[in-house]
Amino acid sequence: MRGSSNSPLRLVLLGAPGAGKGTQSQLLCARLGIPHISTGDLLREAQHAGSRLGREASRYIDRGEFVPDDLITAVVDQRLRHSAPSTGFALDGFPRTLNQAKGLDTILSHKGVQLTGVLFYDCPEEELIRRLSGRWVCDGCGAIFHFEPEDPAVKQPCPVCGGRLYRREDDTPDSIRTRFKRFYESTQPLIEFYTRRGILLRVDAAGEVEEVYLRSLAALSISP
Ligand code: AMP
Numbered sequence: 001m002r003g004s005s006n007s008p009l010r011l012v013l014l015g016a017p018g019a020g021k022g023t024q025s026q027l028l029c030a031r032l033g034i035p036h037i038s039t040g041d042l043l044r045e046a047q048h049a050g051s052r053l054g055r056e057a058s059r060y061i062d063r064g065e066f067v068p069d070d071l072i073t074a075v076v077d078q079r080l081r082h083s084a085p086s087t088g089f090a091l092d093g094f095p096r097t098l099n100q101a102k103g104l105d106t107i108l109s110h111k112g113v114q115l116t117g118v119l120f121y122d123c124p125e126e127e128l129i130r131r132l133s134g135r136w137v138c139d140g141c142g143a144i145f146h147f148e149p150e151d152p153a154v155k156q157p158c159p160v161c162g163g164r165l166y167r168r169e170d171d172t173p174d175s176i177r178t179r180f181k182r183f184y185e186s187t188q189p190l191i192e193f194y195t196r197r198g199i200l201l202r203v204d205a206a207g208e209v210e211e212v213y214l215r216s217l218a219a220l221s222i223s224p
Pocket of ligand 1 (some may be wrong): 017039040043060067094095096179
């Protein structure tokens with residue numbers, strides 16, 4: 001991994017839908033004190049606010065399609081533009097295509113910085129489908145939970161903040177199929193791209209959240 005132990009970490013988290021990027025980035029960002037930048041969350045916030053970006057993004061998100069590269073790269077550019085170069089970050093869900101990865105390089109080079117590492121969460125597809133079909137998200141704090149069908153806990157408030165738990169609109173079988181297809185076609189090539197650059201860190205994403213978190217810290221050479 002690039003950078004010294006006291007320089008800020010500038011991370012990307014890659015993985016198929018359901019691999020745990022969201023959960024792991026929340027844990028890593030809390031531990032490392034760096035901002036969590038999830039492009040999916042930024043787009044969902046824009047959708048809920050009914051902004052122009054949100055309306056444009058809705059045309060793609062609910063079908064499981066990617067929003068256009070230019071649009072999402074501009075969202076990330078805007079989000080990173082005002083942060084100091086010395087601030088680290090964990091990008092969750094961006095880049096997802098080679099074009100976006102090149103866009104990110106340009107954004108970072110304008111700030112005079114580079115990525116420190118790219119965590120790739122590797123998980124068998126049966127496990128990904130199982131996770132997505134039982135995924136619930138809190139509308140208050142964004143915490144992510146997994147419940148088996150019929151578990152009464154889904155009707156309870158969020159155990160972290162008391163918010164309401166909901167199912168994502170794109171966690172439907174049709175949308176999940178499209179999202180996997182897009183991942184294999186467009187995002188998988190990034191694994192090769194960042195491997196060649198010597199910054200890809202592969203994490204076995206099967207198993208419990210805590211185990212995967214410990215593997216993430218180990219990949220980043222950080223003690224638990
Ligand atoms: P996520 O929460 O990361 O699974 O993202 C939810 C949805 O937002 C995706 O299925 C896409 O429709 C859209 N999205 C988020 N990030 C990107 C991105 N980097 N490129 C294209 N579409 C994105």
